[in-house]
Amino acid sequence: MRHLMSPLDFSVEELDKLLDLATDIGKDPKKYAHVCDDKRLATCFYEPSTRTRLSFEAAMMNLGGKVLGFSSADSSSAAKGESVADTIRVVSCYADICAMRHPKEGAPLVASMASSIPVINAGDGGHQHPTQTLTDLLTIRSLKGRLDHITIGLCGDLKFGRTVHSLIEALVRYAGVRFILISPEELRIPSYIREDVLNRNQVPFEEVERLEDAMPELDILYMTRVQRERFFNEEDYIRMKDFYILDKTKMELAKKDMFVLHPLPRVNEISVEVDEDPRAAYFRQAQYGVYVRMALILTLLEVELPC
């Protein structure tokens, strides 16, 4: 039995296979409409997350399966003081697979150690969010036709933004990837990403503050939101939240075949006028997220695939 805690749990070959399956699902969703008719997904969400939870639920429903779960710690037995390990032992009796989000880092790992069903980390604090990374990889591969030999700009909160950390760790495994890290001084990537991931793998990168300077070079621009919940200090959040705003003027500086990604929800960092630009791919990215979660559920449940 396998779980998914980090995007690096899959080798590059396994990842290719998963993305191939997700691509096939996207091409012909009907083929997979009943492959999980007798399966149940438990969504154990200890903190609010509309998007990820609905994406998981849509994925399971698209496969013909059923969904049960809770969407906040208040509505679970955690409010009564139950441990994560005990909760998953019980949930294992009700469902075939579990997607867990928890504000505490490592909670899904604790669950996986006590679980008799596969556990998917659906986000644990500022630590990992592997299905977002899988979504990002599928989106980039679908739009650009490759994951290697690209220049990707990561913009915004690179310090607390777990999606950014996971995406960097996943992409350094491909040849010819170059990063331009665009952030204010205070929100630069943590040193362990710089030293242990980028430098150790000899991946070229530069750190800049102005988005305009980076735009002409990019194949992909990955925008992020400055998240209020990651700051202990409200003043720091207010100072940082509107540091970058992508608008039409900045988009004019970009290549014709550059694409803009965003893990969503977007607040002010991408002006709504950019939505009409064919290079704005963030809503398509949400659709890819459903396909990749469908592929992941099938892979972890080891469901026999239709021909």
Added chain:
Amino acid sequence: MLNVGALREGYVLDHIKAGKAMTIYHDLQLDKLDCTVAIIKNAQSNKMGKKDILKVECPIDTLDLDIVGFIDHNITVNIIKDSVIVEKRDLRLPKRIVNVIKCKNPRCITSIEQGLDHIFFLADEEKEVYRCMYCEEKYRGHRNK
């Protein structure tokens, strides 16, 4: 030097940094063992100036030397059997340490989940970096530095 007496069977932990013997005594949980323990503090050392020494009379393979390796892998471990040194063991940084140090990340699940082992893994042997198995937070501040 003070003569504490020879061991028949057990361990001599030599070249402990002066003042650290009691830390090792507790981490090895020697207080819970029903055996003879000699703690020698501030012994003269040509190499170190001053050093601590621990002598433990117990069956060999009783102690978890990984913990000693984590505290200070420069400590010399002599294993005694029938009153002679049968092995001088080189200590290495253990790949994994359980319930020796605690994760200080307030966002880590270990901060709220009861009964969870605090487990750290050796992430970088060269830089002697340990990370929490759950949240991957770096352990800051080696015990002996």
